[in-house]
Amino acid sequence: MVKESDLLFAASDVIPMFPTLVWKVQLKRELHTAIDAKILAAIESMGREESELGPGQGWQSDQNLHEREEFQDLVACVDKVAKSALRFWRIGDNAIELTGCWANVLGKGAAHRLHNHPNNFLSGVYYVRTEPGADTINFHDPRNQTGIIRPPVLELTAENTDQVVVSVKNGTLLLFPAYLQHCVDANSSEKERVSVSFNLMFSSFTENFSKPLW
Numbered sequence: 001m002v003k004e005s006d007l008l009f010a011a012s013d014v015i016p017m018f019p020t021l022v023w024k025v026q027l028k029r030e031l032h033t034a035i036d037a038k039i040l041a042a043i044e045s046m047g048r049e050e051s052e053l054g055p056g057q058g059w060q061s062d063q064n065l066h067e068r069e070e071f072q073d074l075v076a077c078v079d080k081v082a083k084s085a086l087r088f089w090r091i092g093d094n095a096i097e098l099t100g101c102w103a104n105v106l107g108k109g110a111a112h113r114l115h116n117h118p119n120n121f122l123s124g125v126y127y128v129r130t131e132p133g134a135d136t137i138n139f140h141d142p143r144n145q146t147g148i149i150r151p152p153v154l155e156l157t158a159e160n161t162d163q164v165v166v167s168v169k170n171g172t173l174l175l176f177p178a179y180l181q182h183c184v185d186a187n188s189s190e191k192e193r194v195s196v197s198f199n200l201m202f203s204s205f206t207e208n209f210s211k212p213l214w
Helices: 028-047 069-088 144-148 205-209
Strands: 023-026 058-060 096-106 112-115 122-129 136-140 165-167 172-175 182-183 193-202
Touching: 023 069, 028 069, 028 122, 028 193, 069 096, 069 112, 069 122, 069 172, 112 165, 136 144
Parallel strands: none
Antiparallel strands: 023 172, 058 096, 096 193, 112 182, 122 172, 122 193, 136 165, 136 182
């Protein structure tokens, strides 16, 4: 009988495969303070039906905010982070552009259900106003098949969890694959949570990327 202590391996390794990456960038205070002021003023000028949201209520703007002058500083930051991500992935064509950009306002008790952003390559969110109790976002394991068997674990780790909670604050910018499902817990603070979401896609997708690879 072979004893456990007698087992000798010539080599052993754990190989990480197919990672899902989320970029988290914190803008400098002087930069995000100026950006936040412009965004908040723009939201107020959009004519929200109610000055304050009721319990459990949320509000979203139109999806063309990236075309407005007040959002150009944020657009420049998003473009810089997106191009950095493409370089990390060694993707040669970095001609990528915003396809949609919209503001989200969540009143006390309001949440955002689990979802992803189809027909885009990247998605992201920028945080304008956060408070304790309204300063996280939840990302869920995109590998649906892993939910077939869920054995008990001794300790939650990055390797065995099916959900990652990311803490954010004013001036935080997140960028992630558009397929990655995410949701927002109910706002438990007394103030409205304000963020700006966006999608990005390759500018020349139909010309260069949509052709068959075989």
